[in-house]
Amino acid sequence: MESVQHDQPVSGNPDTINAGEHVFIKMPSDNVKCIVLKPNSNVSLGKFGTFKANDIIGRAWGNTYEIYDKDNKTRIYHLDEINEVEETKNNNREIIDDSSAQKLTLEDIRALKNEGLKGELTGEEIVNKLKESHSAFDKKTAYSQAKYLQKKGKKFHKIFTPIKPTTYFVNEYFYTKNPVKIRDIRMDTLSQLLSYSNVHSGCKILVVDDTQGMIVSALAERMGGQGTILGLYDGDNPHYDVVKYMNFNQEILDSIKVLSWLRIHRPADEKTPDELQDVTQLSGKDLEGYHRRVKAYKIVEESRQILFESNFDALIVASQYKPESILEKLLQYVRGSRPVIVYHPHKEALLETSTWMRRCPDLLAPQLTESWLRKSQVLPGRTHPEMSTWGSGGSLLSATKIINKPVQAALTKRERLAQEKRNAEAKKLKRTHGETEKAETVVITELITTTTTTTTTVSTQDSVGPPSAVPVVLEGDKETEDERLVKRVKQE
Amino acid sequence: MSESSIEKNVPVVKQSFARYKAHNIIEEGDLVVVYLSKENMVIIRVQDGEYFNCKFGTYKHADMIGLEYGTKLGSSTGRGFLYLLYPTPELWTLVLPHRTQILYIADISFVMNFLNLRPGMSMIESGTGSGSFSHSIARTLAPTGHLYTFEYHQERANAATKEFAQHELSDLITVECRDVCKDGFGLENMVDAVFLDLPAPWEAVASAKKAFKQDKIGKICTFSPCIEQISRTVTSLSENGFVDIQMYECLIRFNEIRVIPMWTIDEAMEKQRAIEKKRKRAVPREVSSKIKSARTEVSVDDSNTSSTVATPTSTAGLDSEESTSATMSLSTTEADVVPEPRERIDPQNITVTKLPMEQRGHTSYLMFATLPPALQRPSLAEQKANQGGN
Incomplete structure (x- = not known):
């Protein structure tokens, strides 16, 4: 119950298409279909035909196949070279945009399509027929002709490309098909998250992932089974659905650990399986149940131990819940000089978190970024950005965990002199009244008010937080930054 | 996370950009990224006996040895501080x-x-x-x-x-x-x-x-x-x-985050009213003090309209101020039922983002x-x- 659920862990050659694994099939229409490849089965691609799974199992990734005869045989299809389009004198002055140009009727085309499905005609032959019976084809510009052939090819060619699930491809697939599932995280945003997190083989990462495991998958791929990912989840089970599409081997799957928010701290009434039942009295189904419980209990205990070692190399939060409420609880488990990253589909949701981070004594230099991505069509002589591009891809808020020790150095010279004066007075006061404790508190509170220029910099830590954290922020550098900015503005 | 968690008997692995150190402690010979501000970071190799100097003070390398990465370090003169970060490819x-x-x-x-x-x-x-x-x-x-x-x-x-x-x-x-x-x-x-x-x-x-x-x-x-x-x-x-x-x-795109005040127009008016009221109250006292200092009537009028020290202001400025005070006094009579206007009103703050004026295109x-x-x-x-x- 506590582990990630998988259909079947795979351990085949990562360079070849293996039976039982997830395969993404790209069709001429650019639509992508995701299947689990079962040996001896037939895979239907609708109007693009049907192929036999055995024909591609064992092959290397990266080929395109053509379904070519009545028995649904497949062969490797070599995509044409991209050729320069010859300029002609044609233009669209003579072209009347109506359906009369195509001499074939809808019924004729349907018949052609059926012949194609049966394997009696190839896609190329159908496209040629369409072209021949198009009265205005010769009047079209060369660019337009190329576009026409490409468009028709997308409808009638019976070719397909199996694609290996990688972080990028799976991300693109879900971002296109169902962005809500992965909380709108786009490929470029995810790539930046991976960079900022400095994830690598052997590191240990704490993650709160509500992108259905998109982030966990990306991290696991980059770690290659070395190191640990601990995912905190709420609800009955972790919903890391994306993980199962990645064809991870057992080693990588084992590097993903999970722990329920409810079980972080052992509840007072939690009993070990041994406390609940006497193993010597059990038999049959009861004994099986006992072993299951022991296993589940061990997994929880192991995850707790991983958490309480408090040596995480990154904290990544992509939760539907208020980010600062999570950071407050989890920052204490992260090492010094390590990245803390929050992802959210809505930038506005991160604004409060950002101001919270600025006040947090354990975080340095929070930075709110969003990414912009544009794809272009690239063909010789016909290169241009695509007409529609992606909108939002989500926002990242990243900072560095620091070990905050209050240092005298945070004071300016004037403040230091003032403090020395106050200390001297306090000593005097102490001598005269003997009210030791009171005098000291006065000095401390005064110190706080003098060292902080804005009201926001005094933050009293809420219940949870690293024991080393001192509830005084001495934001010397942050203020100098601001001051510098003000100066610059003034100069301008 | 503190020194207590240093694992014992860890094989000696040299610090590398490709991995973290098991104990996360700065040792002699380590590279450290010294963070002064977002725009000002320097990479140094820690060597006992060396000093790191910058405009925020002087720092002994010896003081860095034994600290956990990420620690805030004060200068030996007590005038500045910096952060000691682990070198990563991104830094x-x-x-x-x-x-x-x-x-x-x-x-x-x-x-x-x-x-x-x-x-x-x-x-x-x-x-x-x-x-x-x-x-x-x-x-x-x-x-x-x-x-x-x-x-x-x-x-x-x-x-x-x-x-x-x-x-x-x-x-x-x-x-x-x-x-x-x-x-x-x-x-x-x-x-x-x-x-x-x-x-x-x-x-x-x-x-x-x-x-x-x-x-x-x-x-x-x-x-x-x-x-x-x-x-x-x-x-x-x-x-x-x-x-x-x-x-x-x-x-x-890097967003700048600012907290800006947002007064309502009613709050702004209330503030204005409070200032008006204060100004009216202030007149007799100021007059008496000015009379004591034997100033002419003209200069008294000046100090009436301008809250700062009396310097001759342009007549145009005077006119406009008088006209606003006239309209404002009208509205104060209407709003007599309203409680004492507050001069200091804490506005609602909102957090906003702004893209830099210049960014990579x-x-x-x-x-x-x-x-x-x-x-x-x-x-x-x-x-x-x-x-x-x-």
Whole structure:
């Protein structure tokens, strides 16, 4: 119950298409279909035909196949070279945009399509027929002709490309098909998250992932089974659905650990399986149940131990819940000089978190970024950005965990002199009244008010937080930054 | 997280950009990124007896030894402080000595994701340049992968070799001084991915094709700032059998976050009323004090309208102020039922973002292509047919 659920862990050659694994099939229409490849089965691609799974199992990734005869045989299809389009004198002055140009009727085309499905005609032959019976084809510009052939090819060619699930491809697939599932995280945003997190083989990462495991998958791929990912989840089970599409081997799957928010701290009434039942009295189904419980209990205990070692190399939060409420609880488990990253589909949701981070004594230099991505069509002589591009891809808020020790150095010279004066007075006061404790508190509170220029910099830590954290922020550098900015503005 | 958690009997592993240290403690000889501000970071090697000087003070290296990475350190003079950060490829990109134009995080991240870089892969990079991208690649391919990086400029190649050695990346990166456009890569059937940041990437495509592992899919990326370069590269890629050519541009936008006050117009009016009221109350007292100082009536009028010390103000300014006070006094009589107006009103603060006035508009075009496997492995159907034949 506590582990990630998988259909079947795979351990085949990562360079070849293996039976039982997830395969993404790209069709001429650019639509992508995701299947689990079962040996001896037939895979239907609708109007693009049907192929036999055995024909591609064992092959290397990266080929395109053509379904070519009545028995649904497949062969490797070599995509044409991209050729320069010859300029002609044609233009669209003579072209009347109506359906009369195509001499074939809808019924004729349907018949052609059926012949194609049966394997009696190839896609190329159908496209040629369409072209021949198009009265205005010769009047079209060369660019337009190329576009026409490409468009028709997308409808009638019976070719397909199996694609290996990688972080990028799976991300693109879900971002296109169902962005809500992965909380709108786009490929470029995810790539930046991976960079900022400095994830690598052997590191240990704490993650709160509500992108259905998109982030966990990306991290696991980059770690290659070395190191640990601990995912905190709420609800009955972790919903890391994306993980199962990645064809991870057992080693990588084992590097993903999970722990329920409810079980972080052992509840007072939690009993070990041994406390609940006497193993010597059990038999049959009861004994099986006992072993299951022991296993589940061990997994929880192991995850707790991983958490309480408090040596995480990154904290990544992509939760539907208020980010600062999570950071407050989890920052204490992260090492010094390590990245803390929050992802959210809505930038506005991160604004409060950002101001919270600025006040947090354990975080340095929070930075709110969003990414912009544009794809272009690239063909010789016909290169241009695509007409529609992606909108939002989500926002990242990243900072560095620091070990905050209050240092005298945070004071300016004037403040230091003032403090020395106050200390001297306090000593005097102490001598005269003997009210030791009171005098000291006065000095401390005064110190706080003098060292902080804005009201926001005094933050009293809420219940949870690293024991080393001192509830005084001495934001010397942050203020100098601001001051510098003000100066610059003034100069301008 | 404190010194108590130092694992005992950890084998001596040198600090590297490709991994963290098991105990996360700064030791003699370590590299540390000194953080002064976002724009001001310096990388230093910690050596007992050395000092780090900057405008925020003097810091003894000896004081850094034994501290956990990420610690805030005060200067010995007590006048400043800084943070001691662990060197990562991302920080290196910000502090490295520039020998050429370098790649930044948006492009680095996108290329690594698209090429599906992960531990154990081997890759070609050309040119090495300042080694910004090389660090990120090496970190991601570690511990079992390998990066072959090519640079035709002898001094840059030497500098990069030296840097990779200092950063404990030598076992992950091989630097070669070579003009790959003229002489090729000299590698065959070796790599999974190729990255070309060259003035004429099309000249290196044919040689790159040979370098790819022949029995599996290969991915190539070219990085060119000009659209004309893209046209020539596309042709070359296509001629050499690369397919699925795609082109992207990726930019990152850094938001500035500000908290700004938002008064309602009612609050603003209330404030104004309070000032008006105060001004009226202030008149008799000021008059009496001015009379005492034996000033003329004219100067008294001045001090009535201006709250600052009486300096002769322009008559135009006076007129306008008088006229506003007239209209305001009208509204105060209407609003007599309203409680005492407050002069100090805490507005509702809202948090806003602003993009910098100037930001990057273009870095380079990222063009990707796929090389299908040249050598074919038999499919399951073919294997079965062969078995049947035997």
